[in-house]
Structure formats: C-alpha cells, structure tokens
Amino acid sequence: MNHLELPSYLDQSDMVKDRFNRMKKRPVTLQVKNLCKEFDTPQGKVTALKNINFETYKREFVCVIGPSGCGKSTLIRILAGLETHSSGDVLLDGETFSGPGPDRGMVFQGYTLFPWLTVKDNVMFGLEMSGHSKASCEEQAFQWIDLVGLSKFAKSYPHQLSGGMKQRVAIARALANQPRILLMDEPFGALDAQTRSKMQSYLHEIWKNIDVTILFITHDLDEAVYLADRVLVLKANPGEVQEVIEVPVPHPRSPDQLLNPEFLATRKRLEELIHPPVEDTGIKEDNLNMVRMVRVDSEVESVF
Amino acid sequence: MMIISKLFSAGKKLDAKERIAFSIFSFFLPLLIWSLISYVPFIWHPKVEVSVPGDVSYFKEGLLIDREVFDREVETAIKNSKSIPMGVPANPVYLPAPHEVATAMFSAFTTEPKRRNEKWLHESLWDSIQVIFWGFLISSLFGVPLGILAGTYDVFAKLFEPFIEFFRYLPAPAFGALAVAVLGIYDAPKIAIIFIGTFFQQVLVISNTTRKLDPALLEAAMTLGAKRISLLFRVVVPGIITHLYKDLRLLLGWAWTYLIVAELIGTSSGITWFITQQARYKNFDNVFAAIIIIGIIGLTTDLILAAAGRRIFPWEKNQAQA
Ligand SMILES: Nc1ncnc2c1ncn2[C@@H]1O[C@H](COP(=O)(O)OP(=O)(O)O)[C@@H](O)[C@H]1O
Ligand SMILES: [Mg+2]
Numbered sequence: 001m002n003h004l005e006l007p008s009y010l011d012q013s014d015m016v017k018d019r020f021n022r023m024k025k026r027p028v029t030l031q032v033k034n035l036c037k038e039f040d041t042p043q044g045k046v047t048a049l050k051n052i053n054f055e056t057y058k059r060e061f062v063c064v065i066g067p068s069g070c071g072k073s074t075l076i077r078i079l080a081g082l083e084t085h086s087s088g089d090v091l092l093d094g095e096t097f098s099g100p101g102p103d104r105g106m107v108f109q110g111y112t113l114f115p116w117l118t119v120k121d122n123v124m125f126g127l128e129m130s131g132h133s134k135a136s137c138e139e140q141a142f143q144w145i146d147l148v149g150l151s152k153f154a155k156s157y158p159h160q161l162s163g164g165m166k167q168r169v170a171i172a173r174a175l176a177n178q179p180r181i182l183l184m185d186e187p188f189g190a191l192d193a194q195t196r197s198k199m200q201s202y203l204h205e206i207w208k209n210i211d212v213t214i215l216f217i218t219h220d221l222d223e224a225v226y227l228a229d230r231v232l233v234l235k236a237n238p239g240e241v242q243e244v245i246e247v248p249v250p251h252p253r254s255p256d257q258l259l260n261p262e263f264l265a266t267r268k269r270l271e272e273l274i275h276p277p278v279e280d281t282g283i284k285e286d287n288l289n290m291v292r293m294v295r296v297d298s299e300v301e302s303v304f
Numbered sequence: 305m306m307i308i309s310k311l312f313s314a315g316k317k318l319d320a321k322e323r324i325a326f327s328i329f330s331f332f333l334p335l336l337i338w339s340l341i342s343y344v345p346f347i348w349h350p351k352v353e354v355s356v357p358g359d360v361s362y363f364k365e366g367l368l369i370d371r372e373v374f375d376r377e378v379e380t381a382i383k384n385s386k387s388i389p390m391g392v393p394a395n396p397v398y399l400p401a402p403h404e405v406a407t408a409m410f411s412a413f414t415t416e417p418k419r420r421n422e423k424w425l426h427e428s429l430w431d432s433i434q435v436i437f438w439g440f441l442i443s444s445l446f447g448v449p450l451g452i453l454a455g456t457y458d459v460f461a462k463l464f465e466p467f468i469e470f471f472r473y474l475p476a477p478a479f480g481a482l483a484v485a486v487l488g489i490y491d492a493p494k495i496a497i498i499f500i501g502t503f504f505q506q507v508l509v510i511s512n513t514t515r516k517l518d519p520a521l522l523e524a525a526m527t528l529g530a531k532r533i534s535l536l537f538r539v540v541v542p543g544i545i546t547h548l549y550k551d552l553r554l555l556l557g558w559a560w561t562y563l564i565v566a567e568l569i570g571t572s573s574g575i576t577w578f579i580t581q582q583a584r585y586k587n588f589d590n591v592f593a594a595i596i597i598i599g600i601i602g603l604t605t606d607l608i609l610a611a612a613g614r615r616i617f618p619w620e621k622n623q624a625q626a
Contacts, residue, residue: 082523102529112524116542116619125538126528157619177528 009265012248020246023229026057027093029213030079030181035088037074037239047238048074052088054232054244056181056213063228064217067274071239072217076185079215080106092180102126105174105212107184111166113158119145119169120154126177144172147206164195168202175206181213188223197255200226204253221270225263226253233273242273335402342401349393358389368394400589408589409597425578429597432563432574435491439498439566440559444552447506452548454507455514456540465511468504476501476562480569489570497569501562502555509551517543546620549613553606560602 012020035052038045048071056062064072077083079090081100089096092103100106113122120141127137145154148168158166167187174182188196200223207214218224224231225247233242248262257263294301311318318326341348352374357363360377374391381388395401400408412425423431453460476497483493517540525539567576575594582590614620 080523080527082526100523100526102527104527106524106527108520108524110520112518112520114521114525114539114542116545116617125525125530129525129529129531129534129538159619173528 006265006268007261009245009248009262009269011262011265012246013250013262016248016250019251020229023057023060026059028055029058029060029093030215031055031089031091031094032079033089033091035075035078035090036086037071037078037083038086049078049085050238050240052239052241054241056215059207059211059213061207061214061216061227061229062232063224063230064215064232064234065219065221065224065270065274066234066239066242067236068219070234070236072219072234073185074239075234076106076183076215076217079181080104080183082106102130102177103180105177105179105182107167107170107174107182107187109186109189111158111163111170113166113169113173115158118155118157119150119161122158122169123173123176126173130177140176144176145169147175147209148172148202162195163191164199167191167199171203171206175210175212179212181215184214184216186217186219189218189220196223201255203227208252221267221274222258224270225249225266226255226258231266231270233270235273245269339402341399342395345393349395351394351396352391353394354389354391356390359386360389363389368397397586398588400592404589405592405596408587408593412590412593422581423577425594428574428578429601431491432567432576432598433601435494435566435574436498436556436559436563438491439495439562440502440556442495443499443502443506443559447503448510448548448552451507451510452514452536452540452544454511455517455544456536461511464507468507472504472508477565477569480565484570491573493569494566494573497566498559498562501566502559505558506551506555509555510548513547513551514540514544516547546613546617549609549617553609553613556609557602557606560598563598 032052032054035049036047037049038047052075054062064075066072074083078085081097081104097103114125117125120138123141123144124137127140128134132140142151142154145151148171150165150168150172153161153165158169161169170187171182188199191199203214204227216224216227218227226249228247231245231247233245234240235242245266247266249257249260249266250262311322317323350371351368352371354363354365354367354369354374357365357367358381360381363369363377369391371393374389378388380386415425417424450460450464454464455461479500480493480497483496487493487496521543522535522539525535530538563574564576564579567574568580572580575598579591579594582588582594
C-alpha cells in the first residue's frame with residue numbers, strides 16, 4: 001500500500017467540496033464547547049475528556065474514532081445525558097438539557113433490547129413513553145420495523161434474533177422516537193465482518209431517508225471512513241480532539257470505494273493519528289525473551 | 305473411559321434421556337437403600353420379632369426384642385432343655401418397610417379418626433396448606449414490593465435492609481409465645497410464624513435479585529423517555545420478574561420448613577397434629593406416610609409452578625432447562 005502514490009486526504013473534488021460548503025450552511029444540531037470530564041476514582045482524579053470542541057450540522061454523519069480508553073463512550077454518554085460533565089457546555093439545537101431524553105436516541109454495543117418484549121413492543125416502548133395512543137404506536141412501530149426489514153419478526157422475542165437483527169431492532173427502537181440526534185456507541189462492534197458491512201450499508205440507507213443527525217463511535221478505521229461525512233479523531237490521556245477530518249470520498253458510498261485513492265488516503269491519515277509511528281511501548285520484538293520450544297524431532301521443524 | 309469423561313464434563317448439560325434417567329435414579333437410590341435395610345434380613349435388623357414364644361414367660365407372639373436378649377433366652381432355654389423360642393430378624397418399630405408406608409399412604413386417608421371431634425388426614429392437610437398459603441401470601445404482599453423498592457432505590461435499601469438483616473437472625477419459632485399472646489391460639493399465630501420466617505428473607509433475596517438487573521436496560525429505557533414510575537413498572541418489574549418468580553418458588557419451600565414449628569404453637573393442628581398423634585400411637589408407618597405426603601405436595605407445587613412459569617414468561621429461553 002505504501003508504494004502507491006496516494007493523494008492527500010485534504011484534497012477534495014469539486015463535488016465533495018461543494019457538498020461540504022452546503023453542509024456547513026445547515027443549522028447546527030449539536031454543539032460541544034470546552035467539554036471536560038473528570039472521574040473521581042480511588043486512585044484520585046482521572047481526566048477522561050479535556051476541552052472537547054466540535055459541532056455537528058443537521059443530518060450530518062459524524063464518526064468519533066480513537067484508541068481504546070480515550071473517552072469515546074464517556075463523551076457519548078454525556079451527550080445522551082447518562083453521565084454528567086465536569087465543565088463546558090453541550091447544546092442541542094441551541095439549548096442545554098439535563099438527563100436523558102427521547103430527543104437523543106442511543107444505540108449501545110450490547111443491544112440492550114428488553115428481553116420480555118417482542119420486537120414490535122420493543123419498538124413501541126419509546127412511543128408509549130411519550131404518550132401516543134396505542135393504535136398510533138402500533139402503526140408507527142410497524143413502519144419502523146418495516147424500514148429495518150424485520151416485518152416477519154415483529155412477534156419474535158429478542159433471544160430468537162441474530163446479532164445483526166437485534167441491532168436493527170435497537171436502531172428502529174431509537175428512531176421511532178424521531179430523535180434529533182442518534183448516538184451510537186460502537187453498535188456493530190460485536191458483529192462478524194460480513195454482518196457488519198451489511199449493517200453499515202443498511203445504516204447509510206436509513207440515514208439518507210430519515211431526518212436525523214448521527215454521531216457514531218467506532219474504533220474501526222474503515223468503518224469510520226466508509227460511513228462519515230467528518231471524522232472526529234480523539235487521542236487518549238487525556239481525551240482531546242486531535243483532528244476533525246472531512247472525508248473526501250464522494251457520496252453515495254459503496255463498498256467498492258474501499259480501494260479508492262481518497263478512501264485509502266483518509267484511512268492512512270487515521271492510521272497515522274491513531275497508531276503513531278513507533279513510540280517506545282516497552283515491548284520490542286528483540287527483547288521478548290523467546291526460547292525455542294519445538295522438539296528437535298518435531299515433524300515440522302521450521303514454519304518457513 | 306468415554307462415558308466417564310462425558311458424564312463428568314464441568315458445566316455441560318447432559319442430554320434429555322440421561323437427565324431423566326438420573327432424576328429418576330435420585331429417587332430410586334434412597335428407596336433402594338431403604339428397601340435393602342428393610343428386606344434383607346442380615347442388613348442391620350437389630351431386633352427379633354418373636355414368632356414362637358416357647359417357654360420364655362414374657363415372650364409373646366409379635367413381640368420385638370433386642371437380638372442379644374433373644375439370643376440369651378435361647379441359650380438359657382437350650383441349657384435348661386426347655387422349649388426353644390423362635391423369631392425372625394426385625395427392624396425397630398420406628399423404621400417401617402417401604403410397602404408398609406406405601407399402604408399407609410392410602411389407609412391413612414381412609415381410616416376414620418379415633419375420636420369424633422378429630423379430623424381426617426385430608427382435612428388436616430388442607431388446614432396446613434391454608435396456613436402456608438396465607439402466611440406466604442401476606443409475606444409476599446409486603447415483601448415483594450419492599451424488596452423491589454430496596455433493590456431499585458438505594459434510599460430504601462439503606463432504610464430497610466440493615467434492620468431486616470438483624471431481624472432475620474432472630475429465630476421465627478422464638479416468637480411463638482408472643483404470637484399466641486397477641487393473636488390467640490388458632491390459625492393466626494401459626495400464619496404469623498410462617499410470615500416471620502419468610503418475610504425478612506424475602507425482602508433481602510428480592511432486593512438482591514433486583515440489583516442484578518442489567519443497568520444498561522435502565523439506561524436504554526431512559527434514553528427512550530422512560531421516567532421514574534414507568535422505569536419501575538415497565539423496566540425493573542418485567543426485567544426481574546422471571547428471577548423473582550424463581551425466588552418465590554424457593555421461598556415457598558422455606559415456608560414449608562416453618563410449618564411444623566408453626567403448627568405446634570397454640571392448639572396443635574394440621575399435618576403436625578396428625579404426625580404427633582400417630583407417633584404417640586407408634587403408628588410410624590403413618591408418620592412416614594405423612595412426611596412423604598408433605599414432600600410430594602411441595603415438589604408437585606413446585607413442578608406445577610415451574611411449568612406455569614414457562615407459559616407466563618415466553619421470553620425466558622433458559623427456563624425449559626430450569
Ligand atoms: N465510571 C467511571 N469511573 C471512573 N473512570 C471511568 C469511568 N468511566 C470511564 N472511566 C475512565 O475514563 C476513560 C475513558 O473511558 P471510555 O469513555 O470508556 O473510553 P472508550 O470508550 O474510548 O474506550 C478510561 O480511562 C476509563 O478508565
Ligand atoms: Mg467504549
């Protein structure tokens with residue numbers, strides 16, 4: 001891959017540039033200003049997030065990427081209202097909020113479907129909470145279930161579904177409330193590669209057809225480039241914004257683009273940011289204390 | 305070797321046939337031991353049942369006598385060339401043979417009580433079941449909501465649990481005299497003992513069960529707009545209900561263990577009255593029959609409740625194996 005002559009990830013075609021210009025004229029959905037978060041632990045204060053600043057535009061798809069433990073989950077949980085922040089401001093459509101609410105939908109990595117409810121009842125849950133009539137709840141629920149292609153499973157219980165199907169129900173359940181922003185914390189992290197790429201296409205289809213802004217956390221570089229308009233790159237200890245990358249890959253996205261020069265260039269940049277070129281990690285190949293443990297009379301003496 | 309490694313693989317479920325076989329065997333094994341002791345003359349049998357008294361003055365046909373005493377009398381008879389007594393090895397009267405108990409399980413129901421104001425066995429049993437039912441129901445009426453509240457809100461946990469932790473160490477039977485003084489001598493104090501024996505454990509067991517609910521489900525519900533009351537009734541309660549149901553089944557078993565003590569309080573009643581009465585007449589076959597009937601009622605109730613649970617909670621995938 002290194003032998004290929006790649007363009008800079010900053011180079012954008014006119015079409016892509018134009019799209020970004022139009023996007024930035026849209027209203028801001030979510031604004032995060034100087035957000036800080038400290039945890040009190042028995043070992044003292046831990047700064048999980050430090051001076052996070054960014055905004056998302058209406059109907060934008062933003063991915064947040066960063067090494068494990070850099071505070072991605074903490075960030076999204078603050079946005080969902082499941083965690084308080086230590087300082088700074090979070091504004092949704094210009095207003096502050098406190099605590100969780102149906103205007104911010106959340107999809108967790110662990111599905112978190114209610115096991116005692118059928119698919120339909122799971123999707124209806126939020127609608128019932130906001131006081132819709134039973135009939136209207138049902139009607140809307142069926143629409144959302146149809147949208148994620150699970151009409152046949154409306155009466156199934158979660159334990160009868162595969163991981164991908166469960167996550168589609170979770171998405172339908174969150175969207176049924178018609179949230180202004182959909183927060184997703186590594187939602188496909190537990191899925192196998194094939195299901196995962198299918199789910200990515202599904203999600204894109206849904207996003208295109210629905211009036212919703214998506215903030216999507218992942219640690220998978222390809223996933224971030226494939227899905228996002230912009231990628232927010234965090235670094236760890238403390239969690240800070242390293243760079244906000246405008247993905248130069250044109251829309252509509254398809255898996256064929258995985259080998260496009262723009263795609264590869266963006267991916268390479270992410271790679272550099274997240275796995276910086278060899279720092280002293282304390283483990284070097286040549287100081288691993290390796291002893292040959294193959295018997296002399298082994299049938300396969302060498303793996304080469 | 306194959307079979308051994310198959311039967312003893314940790315954490316693995318046996319297949320359906322083997323499970324049934326072993327379940328039957330778990331009843332068969334004690335029955336086998338009991339039968340061996342009862343029917344094989346040279347196993348145990350510390351007594352001799354006299355069949356021919358011979359010339360021993362105090363021997364009567366059917367008398368149970370220690371083997372050493374019998375042997376001594378036989379020797380004496382031989383020495384004095386008197387007529388020799390005969391007898392067969394027997395077990396003590398308190399260990400009736402399986403077939404005697406089996407017969408008693410029917411005859412106990414069909415035997416008219418000795419006095420007219422006394423109750424038939426099935427009436428006694430029905431009394432016991434009612435005491436259990438009311439004791440357990442009243443306990444659950446308070447214990448379940450308190451347990452759920454304590455498991456959900458830390459305030460309630462800190463408010464109730466320390467005292468309950470203390471109280472549950474106080475033995476329920478110790479309150480017998482007090483219960484009689486307050487509630488009279490009939491069923492009320494008995495129900496109170498069942499209540500005291502069950503309630504405090506119940507609150508703690510259920511609050512623990514409630515605490516095991518996956519907090520992510522609560523978080524998910526909150527992001528969907530669920531607030532306090534709906535969080536409690538639409539998430540916490542349905543989220544723990546299958547475990548709660550299992551807890552209640554277990555606690556019902558404990559309630560039965562308090563029954564005998566409870567029924568001795570005030571005027572002895574129910575199955576306990578039957579058992580003490582029969583023991584007094586040395587009808588140990590009836591005593592065993594009554595004890596086994598309690599076991600059968602308990603196990604049957606539990607099996608019925610388990611089957612009902614599978615119907616009520618169709619989402620519970622593991623219950624089929626429970
Ligand atoms: N409840 C908590 N209490 C204390 N420390 C926490 C808590 N939650 C997260 N942290 C710490 O904050 C940092 C960020 O965690 P997290 O947001 O889960 O990272 P990520 O999702 O990016 O892997 C980690 O160092 C973690 O140990
Ligand atoms: Mg995380």
